[in-house]
Amino acid sequence: MTRYVTTIDLRRCVGCQTCTAACKGANATPPGIQWRRVLDIETGEFPDVRRTFLPMACMHCANPPCEEVCPTKATTKRADGLVAIDYDLCIGCANCVMACPYDARSIVHAAHFSYGDKPLPSEAMRFDPARVAVSMKCTFCVDRIDEAAVTGRIPGVHPEVTPACVNSCISGAMEFGDIEDPESNVSRLLAGTQHFRMHEELGTEPGVYYLWDQS
Amino acid sequence: MNKPIKKMPDLVSPRQQRNWDWRAAANFIAGGAGGGLLLFTALAGLDAFATRAAILLGLVLIASGLTCVWFEIGRPWRALNVYKHFATSWMTREAVVAVGVFGAGGLAFLTLAPSLVFLSGVLGLTFLYSQARILAANKGIPSWRHPASVPLMVATGLAEGAGFLVVVAAFGTSATSPWILAGLIVIVSVRAWIWKTYLAGLTVGGAPEGALRILNATGPRFVLVGHVLPALLVVAALAGMPARAALSVAAGLLVVAGGWVLKFILVRRAAFTQGLALRHLPVRGQGPAGPATKPGWKTIAGTNRV
Numbered sequence: 001m002t003r004y005v006t007t008i009d010l011r012r013c014v015g016c017q018t019c020t021a022a023c024k025g026a027n028a029t030p031p032g033i034q035w036r037r038v039l040d041i042e043t044g045e046f047p048d049v050r051r052t053f054l055p056m057a058c059m060h061c062a063n064p065p066c067e068e069v070c071p072t073k074a075t076t077k078r079a080d081g082l083v084a085i086d087y088d089l090c091i092g093c094a095n096c097v098m099a100c101p102y103d104a105r106s107i108v109h110a111a112h113f114s115y116g117d118k119p120l121p122s123e124a125m126r127f128d129p130a131r132v133a134v135s136m137k138c139t140f141c142v143d144r145i146d147e148a149a150v151t152g153r154i155p156g157v158h159p160e161v162t163p164a165c166v167n168s169c170i171s172g173a174m175e176f177g178d179i180e181d182p183e184s185n186v187s188r189l190l191a192g193t194q195h196f197r198m199h200e201e202l203g204t205e206p207g208v209y210y211l212w213d214q215s
Numbered sequence: 216m217n218k219p220i221k222k223m224p225d226l227v228s229p230r231q232q233r234n235w236d237w238r239a240a241a242n243f244i245a246g247g248a249g250g251g252l253l254l255f256t257a258l259a260g261l262d263a264f265a266t267r268a269a270i271l272l273g274l275v276l277i278a279s280g281l282t283c284v285w286f287e288i289g290r291p292w293r294a295l296n297v298y299k300h301f302a303t304s305w306m307t308r309e310a311v312v313a314v315g316v317f318g319a320g321g322l323a324f325l326t327l328a329p330s331l332v333f334l335s336g337v338l339g340l341t342f343l344y345s346q347a348r349i350l351a352a353n354k355g356i357p358s359w360r361h362p363a364s365v366p367l368m369v370a371t372g373l374a375e376g377a378g379f380l381v382v383v384a385a386f387g388t389s390a391t392s393p394w395i396l397a398g399l400i401v402i403v404s405v406r407a408w409i410w411k412t413y414l415a416g417l418t419v420g421g422a423p424e425g426a427l428r429i430l431n432a433t434g435p436r437f438v439l440v441g442h443v444l445p446a447l448l449v450v451a452a453l454a455g456m457p458a459r460a461a462l463s464v465a466a467g468l469l470v471v472a473g474g475w476v477l478k479f480i481l482v483r484r485a486a487f488t489q490g491l492a493l494r495h496l497p498v499r500g501q502g503p504a505g506p507a508t509k510p511g512w513k514t515i516a517g518t519n520r521v
Contacts, residue, residue, distance in 0.1 A: 010497035039227050043496065043508045050505045052496050065354040071306035072296035091296050092289020094234040095306055098353035101489040107234060109289055133289030196494040202354050212495040213504050 003062070003081040004140060004155060005179045005207040006166065007186045007195070008055050012173035015040055015053035022168035023057075026141060028126040030108050035138035036165045055174065057165070058083060058104040058138035059198070059206030066096035066105065066135075074135070081207055082140050090134035097135060101199045102206070105137045140176070156185055179207075191215075228511035229423035229490035231483075232356060238287035240482040242280035243346055244475045247368060249276030250343030251376020252383075253320060257336025259380055259395060263327055265387030269380060270324045270332070273339060276379075277316060305352055309345035316342050343372040356486045357422045358430065363413035364481075370406040371474040377402045378445075378470030385460045385467075396449045396463060403470055407442045410434070410477075423487040423511045430485050433477070441473015487511075 015038050023029070023036035036057040043050050064083045067075045074089035075096055097105045111132050113119040119127055141163040148154065148161035155161045156177030166176040177184035186209070193211040200206070249272070256269040285291050297310045316338045323331035347368035350359040358364070377399050384395055414430060422430075448466035452459045490512065496505025 010493075011499065037226070039491065041227055041491075041493070041508065041510070043505065050496055050499075052493065052505070052508075054491065054493065056491070065352070068303045069306065069349075069352050071298075071300050071304040071310065072293075073299045074296075089293075089296055089299070090290065091293045093284075093287075093297070093306065094239075094289075095304075095349070095353070097234045098232060098355050098359075098486075101355045103355070103488055103490075107289055194495070198492060199489065204354070210493070212497040214498075 001079070001180050002178045003180045003207070004060070004145065004176065005081065005186055005209060006060075006140075006163070007175045007189050007209045007211055009173045009175075009189075009193075009211040010052060010054070011212065012171040013038065013053040013055060014171055014173075016170055018168045018170055019055060019165035019174065022164040023138070026164035027139070028123070028128070029136075030112060031114055033106050033108060033136070035104075035136070054210075055165075056102065056104070057208070058100075058140075059102050059204065059208045060138075060140055061207060062205035063203055065099040065101070065202075065204060069095045069099045071095065080145065082142055082145065083137075084139065084142060085135055085137065087128075087130040087134050087136070092133045092135065094135065100137075101202055101204065105135050107133065107135055109133050227491060229357075229425060229487040231425070232486045232488060235482060235486070236287065237479070237483065238283040240479050241283035243350070243368070243482055244280065244478045245276040245283070246280035247343050247346055247372030247478065248375035248379060248471060248474065249273040249280070250316075250339040250341075250346070251372040251374070252276065252379045253316065253339025253376070254336040254343075254373065255376050255380045255398075257333045257339075259384070259392075261380075261384055262387045265383050266327060266332065267324055268386065269383045270320055270335065272379060272383060273335075273376075274317060274320045274324070277313065277339075277342065281313060305345050305348040309342060309349060312338055312342045312345055339376075343369055346372070350482075355489055357489060358417060358426045358481065358485050358487065361413065361417055361420060361422070363409065363416045366409050367406075367413045368478075368481075370402075370409045371477055374399075374402045374406045374441075375471045375474040378467035378474075381467035382464050382471075385464050393453055396453055396466075399466065399470065400446050400449050403442045403445060406474070407438055410437065421512065423490060424513050425511065426485045426487040427513070429480065433480050433485075437473055437477050441470060441477070445469040445473075 017038050019036050020034055020038055029035055039054040039056055041052045041054055060081055060083045064077055067077050072089045072091055074086045077083050092107055094107055113123045144161045145155050153161045159167045162176050166174045175185050175189055177186035179186055192215055194213040194215055195209045195211045197206045197209055252269055252273040285294055298307055300307045319331055319338055320335040323335045347365045351365050353359045381395055381399055445466035448462045452462040492509040494507050498504045
């Protein structure tokens, strides 16, 4: 079995938002919608203060609450661990948005563009009306993952079949791969580091691992 | 285009959900009361006029709520897709039960056959329970997913149904029945107790500070207007004070109003998202890892809140 996951090394992330921009470029998300974003967290009290950068997106949970509540079966969990949305089935009820503890989903109820209702030529070319008024989120660049099955390339190893955010990361903080493969880059990273998954107590079994120290 | 700029703390901390507006709240508000009313209509043994009026009111309430939701969803012309996921989705189950409610309720209204009135009552309760589970299944909203939210939503739906029943009964021969009035006091007492349990559970078990602030501010007014005042009115009515029917109607409407305000606050104002949590802040340079952080949540000593 294959289970694709992402590892994010919090020690390496510098908060440059390149992954955010790469995701917008790859997926043509509308203004104000970021499937991938990096949060800037300030903690502590002067003089003992810290600043942490936290990349967030859909966690592609093994036990996704969004899939459980979806009344239309538009949200499904694939055999390779990706959580997908069929835009043609979704009714835009937002139940999945409420169910997601990672704030990863959003609904845009009307088409809007960078400068109002009229799209730029580049926006018009990539505008997908199927994504209006339905739920959307990070797909782990599913088209690239599907291409891997055809071409025989390996996601996480070959950039052509690796999510755009991972490809773009300037500090090498993000890795993508099959956690069921003990030789994959993510398996090796997880074996050599201390890590956690967010909100594990909710039973979602997220597919994003945050690395915070060496083992 | 003049768009509000989200500051970083707004993205980091739990925030009020913005996807389910008053239309979604209206489904829980009206639908829950309608389900409760159908149940108590089946149990109350009212006269024919009052039974028909109560069934009709229950069905209208449920239909109103569902209509509001229909106007809220992004793709209303695909609404029938809602029936595709009965295995796990409580929204699908609610929609399936709604068909039964309107079928049994419609026939009960026409025939007044006891079996159909009873069936519509059972389905009304099932509809109410389904709605409660819709909220509780949303893991992204801590104040909804708390286990006590299910009994709270069911209890307030039942209380609202009982409140409406008292109002309807006031226009029929059953208006004088002390059992209905006594039943209203019992039900609002149960709702008050469950509310207290829910709030205590949220405070101990965890909810974003913003949600707790709103719910704690709501509590005293909810208890006073939705419970204490109607109970006093019912006691006055039972004690033989003049204008008994008016007192009963006022008590019933206050119970309904209290429940509706509570549900609006639960769905719209106290519905804060989970926010983020880091079990460990990363090691930077040669220093140690930082402590856990969970912005927007109150830390409770001796407990692991992350």
